[in-house]
Amino acid sequence: MNPGPLVTPTAQESLGVLINLVRIELVRGIEAEIAAKGLDLRYIQFLILKRLSVLGPMSATELARSVELDGGAMTRQLDQLEGRGLLRRCPHEQDRRALRIELTDAGGALWQQLTGCNDRVLQAAQRSLSETESKRLHDYLERVLHALRDKN
Amino acid sequence: MNPGPLVTPTAQESLGVLINLVRIELVRGIEAEIAAKGLDLRYIQFLILKRLSVLGPMSATELARSVELDGGAMTRQLDQLEGRGLLRRCPHEQDRRALRIELTDAGGALWQQLTGCNDRVLQAAQRSLSETESKRLHDYLERVLHALRDKN
DNA sequence: TAAACATATTTGCCTTGACAAATATTCCAG
DNA sequence: CTGGAATATTTGTCAAGGCAAATATGTTTA
Numbered sequence: 147m148n149p150g151p152l153v154t155p156t157a158q159e160s161l162g163v164l165i166n167l168v169r170i171e172l173v174r175g176i177e178a179e180i181a182a183k184g185l186d187l188r189y190i191q192f193l194i195l196k197r198l199s200v201l202g203p204m205s206a207t208e209l210a211r212s213v214e215l216d217g218g219a220m221t222r223q224l225d226q227l228e229g230r231g232l233l234r235r236c237p238h239e240q241d242r243r244a245l246r247i248e249l250t251d252a253g254g255a256l257w258q259q260l261t262g263c264n265d266r267v268l269q270a271a272q273r274s275l276s277e278t279e280s281k282r283l284h285d286y287l288e289r290v291l292h293a294l295r296d297k298n
Numbered sequence: 299m300n301p302g303p304l305v306t307p308t309a310q311e312s313l314g315v316l317i318n319l320v321r322i323e324l325v326r327g328i329e330a331e332i333a334a335k336g337l338d339l340r341y342i343q344f345l346i347l348k349r350l351s352v353l354g355p356m357s358a359t360e361l362a363r364s365v366e367l368d369g370g371a372m373t374r375q376l377d378q379l380e381g382r383g384l385l386r387r388c389p390h391e392q393d394r395r396a397l398r399i400e401l402t403d404a405g406g407a408l409w410q411q412l413t414g415c416n417d418r419v420l421q422a423a424q425r426s427l428s429e430t431e432s433k434r435l436h437d438y439l440e441r442v443l444h445a446l447r448d449k450n
Numbered sequence: 451t452a453a454a455c456a457t458a459t460t461t462g463c464c465t466t467g468a469c470a471a472a473t474a475t476t477c478c479a480g
Numbered sequence: 481c482t483g484g485a486a487t488a489t490t491t492g493t494c495a496a497g498g499c500a501a502a503t504a505t506g507t508t509t510a
Contacts, residue, residue, distance in 0.1 A: 271445055397459075
């Protein structure tokens, strides 16, 4: 009977699908901004630089957890970024197993260029929301996150 | 100066990070539910079955676009799911280049088992939101999505 | 109609992430 | 203090996605 459903245009997506789509567009937006500046960097690398810039030096494991990346994958990302001179592996002062990952000057300078990309995309994303609505969105998402994590 | 930032616990994440975290927890939740039922299925395969169940048969390209999956990757997922007897590749009636992907009876039956997983996780995710707030969250996310997609 | 262009699917190649094992170091129980 | 459990990092292996090329078909243009 139904010859083929003219895919309703994102009519009534579930929360899961919607979150997925928003995430993909955010990543695309950021990567497009980065590429437009002639820079060569993936979203995950962008995130790593951002965490280090915002939070300062930390261990590889802390860094991996804060971007939800596997430890092994983090090792390889660090290889790449260190190879490009954007960060440094220093010995951790209290724990000889661990590293202290810190941005180099070049890494910090690069982030200065990137922070604009970040802000532009986030602003574009929220341009149709009022300030109140943006805050609510943030609040709701954090509550959803906690609900999911505390799901006994 | 700053000896090491005691990573503030998700204190003030940007929208991008937050969306990413929520998505990861949703995927984990769904995959855990699926595994708890003794079923062997990844999130992306879950999504594909869901789209076919909810929207009915469609071409591989439509399916790929609706879950934001690369066309080549979709071919391989279809290989797997067809090999397991969950869906069928039929010739498309109007377009001989294309396929008409449809669920088999086994695929439909499997989805009947999965729909509960889906609902439970989504309910758990939103359990701390009132009905009004859930609707608002949905609305905000759709507006963000459109803002990102229409970004001229 | 024919050529040029666009689209659907498949396949090969490459990169990346998840998972597990190996090694080094720390922490804890006794 | 010592053995055992836990943790940090690295590496190997494997599965999956992105991209580009190949093929088949459809659509548009001159």
